[in-house]
Amino acid sequence: MLSRTASAAAVISAVALVLAAISGYFVNLQEKRTEDLNAEVTFLRDSVNQLDSRLQNIEAEIQNLARDTSQLSNQINQLTKLVVLNQSVPAQILIEIISAVNQSLTSKLIALNQSLTTLECNVSQLSKEVAAISRQTPGKVYEKVYKSVVVIRTALGQGSGFIYGENLILTNWHVVEGVDVADVQFYDQTRTTAYVLATDPYSDVAVLKIDRKPSDALPLKLGNSSEVWIGETVVAVGNPLGLTGSLSVGVISQVNRLLDLYPIIVPVLQLDITIAPGSSGGPLLNLDGEVIGITNAGTSVGFSFAIPSNVVKRVASDLVLKGYYQHPYFGFSAITLTPEIIKTYNILDVDPYQNGLMVINVESNTPAEKAGLKAWTRVRTLTGYAYKPGDIILAVDGKRTYTTEDWFAYVSMNVSPNQKVVLTILREGRTLDLEITPTARPPYRG
Template identity: 35%
Template sequence: MEQSLSRRAMLGALGTAVAATAGCQTPGMGSESSEDSADQSSQAATDQSDSVYTDVYQEVADAVVSIRVYAETTAGGQGSGFLIDDEHIVTNEHVVAGGSEYYVRFADTGWRSATVVGTDVYSDLAVLRIGSTPDVTPLSFVASEPTVGTEVVAIGNPFGLSGSVSAGIVSGVDRTLQSANNFSIADAVQTDAPVNPGNSGGPLVSLEGDVVGVINSGGGDNVAFAISAPLTQRVVPSLIQTGDYDHPYMGVGLQSVSPRIAEANDLDPGSGVYITRVVDNGPSAGVLQGSDGDTTISGTEIPTGGDVVRQMDDTPTPTRQALGSFLALETSPGETVDVLVERDGTQETVELTLGTRPEP
């Protein structure tokens, strides 16, 4: 849940200013030249104010809401959200967690009561429902994931300052964020757009006004993250229909193959996803193998003997992030996937039927 205003943190808020220059007529300058100069100054001011950021803000801001959450035992908190249809608002699960009363406010309205229709702690997404909405166009999601370097805009309510906008680029994709119970959120978008407490749940949008992701965290070192549009589009419909979402589950401990793991396990190439352990009675029990020993390299114990996942179905898995994104975006509980593993120096394909991630 987002915390209340922090005066210290507000010092980092982004502001924009437009400077105007006043001129005076010099000796020998005729009235025509003076008028031309004034026209040029006016045109320059217009060009400066009509930026792409102004355009996208004006297009998107009406669908972005402030969220206030009240709890029975705490002071509650605040966050952001955005309208996706005539009655539903998307935000973060951590914004509404622990609350008992929920209110939303559009740019030109007062506070309206809302109810939570679904939450998912494993993707940090939640959906609110309101009884009526102003005449506002809901936001749509990008058709495809953005490339690194794409310009984006974060719109929301940092520190309770409603209607704030900050700009940056997509500085990374396919990131992995920490979730509950040592699970992770796959396919996250990284941005350098300034994001602070109160932005959580708001939209990160392209310059065309389409949602690239749901802002999840940020606040330092020019690094912030958003839950990707593809993952949001998988989770949110289920939250609206059933109130929750079932994530696929392998029942293993995973880590990307590091140089030391590659050395200890004679792996060439030194990539893939190493299975550190297999959960008893889980989906991978009897199918995949976890570590059965270790060795010491430069004073550090390195696990050995575990399977290395090279590919799932037709998708290569050179890193844990790639495997996580495949599971999150391409599979569902109950599906059977072909897993290409390297085991004891040879490669083989095994069939794995995915389970459902345990309740948090």
């Protein structure tokens, strides 16, 4: 028993040395990498701190095992003394004492063995996690995925894409807008013709079909974008300004952003990575090498955007199977209520701090009109024009809608045409539920 405990303690010491080595790795990483990698260092340090905490718990378990072992040794000494007293103690009493001590010893030995087994499992898992952390670097991700990233050229320009499924490529709609075929270049400089299989302008997603590709250009796995967090380290691989196979590293700045870029209506991820022309359509990956988005828009001030992978999954699946994707259409417009909006538009009869979505327009012969949704109305007052509130949307299917981003984030991932939803609205001071069944959004006409 003592030897197993000592063995576990030795393993713990080895893991501690690995942790120390990783700490040294962090120091070197800070000296050698640019500011873009500081977020990754923080993430790894947090992970190691968590492992350190677990290590302390394991060491506490070892101390408890040592204490229990000491108690067992004392009980064994008591048994030895009982043997000496055997001639002066009645046999029956001695048997009862030995039986009680034996039961206690057996129980403690079983408990100690179970604790030690658990301890060894924890140490093994801890070692694996430490090793995994040391492997999760942008460079490792790049080595894993770069062969699957392609350059896409058309008569109108160029962009990026990546292998998706057997002989399929995912990219942005705007990369292949207005064309039926494109030239695709792989990592090994070989080329082939790609045919535009289907596109969805509203999500900026396109699927291309190719006849051949390098055997080691493997499909990339689409991850779960609902699990990304603000500050998570991400990696983008693309072809900015024609510089093929370029790696960029940054963090998730925000989620569920809405782009003021028609016709895109789905929420996007905001990144602190610069996405230059030519990189659109490339993969955005987490440190496990999973695609969590398709980069699709950049700005001149250092941050960019990507279509979340869960939206891509939903859309691309239908594009491959059906050749099209249908978004739900309700037929109303709304704005996010804030104190500034309420004051600017002089909205009457509402709390100055009311939140939610104010319906400002309901189109004729649409699901919104048929459901009885009411828009605000413009009125003249003694001081000028003002707006009398219509319906204020507080929630959809029980999901709070503080902003238009909240609305589109829920609808894009959870609602399909002809699927009934329930709007919780505020109307003339009363809260009520309104059922509405969307139709399919009309196709984009350009």
